[in-house]
Amino acid sequence: AKKNTSTQAPDGTATEFPFVNSVKVGSEQVYVNGLLMDSGDYTTNVAGGVVTGVTFGTAPLTTDKVVFYGVYGTFTSVDFTA
Secondary structure, three states, rough: OOOOOOOOOOOOOOOOOEEEEEEEEEEEEEEOOOOEEHHEEEEEEEEEEEEEEEHHHOOOOOOEEEEEEEEOOOOOOOOOOO
């Protein structure tokens, strides 16, 4: 998984956090203040077979640190002979 960002910063009112990079379904990891959130703590927003962001039931506060990780990007080739 790679670190991801959102176009939304915590502000105490926003609950929807769109990802800058869509991630593979099931690979998203959401941390608030260093604690890994359970999938029941947020809802994934899925479009086109990928997770495009998450929605929290309660808006993170301005002072909360919200960090996202997930699998995204492509592999062009992997050399297993080296």
